[in-house]
Amino acid sequence: MIKLNCPACGAEVEFRSKASVFSVCSFCRSTLVRQDMNIEKLGEMAELQDDMTPLQIGTKGEVDNEPFELVGRLRVAYDAGAWNEWYALSGDKECWLAEAQGFYAFCRPVEDSAGITRDSIFAGKSVYVDKLGMMDIDDAREVFCLYSEGELPFRAQLGRRSFSVDLSGPYMKMATIEFTDTEIRIFK
Template sequence: MRKFDCPSCGADVTFRSAQSVYAVCAYCQSMVVRTDVDVTSIGIMAALPDDMSPLQLGSGGYFEEQPFTLIGRLKIGWRDGLWNEWHLLMADGRRGWIGEAQGAFSISFELEGALPDDVTATFEYCLPLLKGGEGADEARPGFLLELGGTTLRAVDIKLATCLGSEGELPFAAPKGRRTVAIDCVGKEGEFATLDHDGREAHAYVGRYVEWDAFRFTNLRPLEGW
């Protein structure tokens, strides 16, 4: 864990993960980028819209009997709604994501190495949606692809927009950042999401998990929970 003074307000900005490059100051909402010895402000982030999530930065939980802590969040919007992407730090140093959408939860970790050819072809098929050019209306789910040794079916393709961010993140996520997001599922509850912002492509592989299985702690107080 390392602490820096926010270059905008002087408050502590903490990096729990050695791999985190960006963080949002909890006091002035400046996004800072970390170098080897210092941090630099790259702008003010938008305040996150209110929601009814019981999760918060600092919430803990378990996955495959290993503890983790939530260290960052993206609030994502698309044409038909909103969802949260929680950045997590495992006790063994791995980083991943918990997707929280309409009471459903998934956990995923980034696929390392070069993306498979069929994933690259999938992005080429779907990128017109991001660029708004010819073929933007042709991208449809339903196709199959191999990812992480598993056959998955694309069930949703959408244009997603970042509405705000907080905590530690592996990339800059200012308000308005747009991506093509492709959700895929397998026959045994496997889950994957493909993400492309027009410059970089990422694939995250995991599975859906029931709320109770995470054994969450340090939840945000909400009436009814």
């Protein structure tokens, strides 16, 4: 765990994961980026109206006999709605808990994104995802960051844009892909 002081208010900011580079100060709402042991203020995060989620940072649980703890949240939105993506730590592994309209999906990163490009993605098509096989594209859309809190493994400022893809496959397999300007992230 790395503990640094917020450059705006001086409050202690914890980074529990070595992979975390972004945090929102829980006292003054400053958005902060970390590089090694240096921390810099990027801006401020707006207050979020209560979305009635039963989850919060610090919530602990267990999936597949592995304990986890929620350490960050990203509220993702598009023109017709929004959902939460909770950043969780499970030992030394990172994982995500997606929460939308009372439904939950627990995902872990998939390392290989070979052959998947944003230009090849549209709803109704199928795509091959390494270690998962052929997956159907159920939804593909532009999204943006409406809110973030806690620590996250990437910069999640207000308005951050990405392209989100939901996939499903046989035997209740599911996956999601996120395209940003700089990377492709796949989770199953």
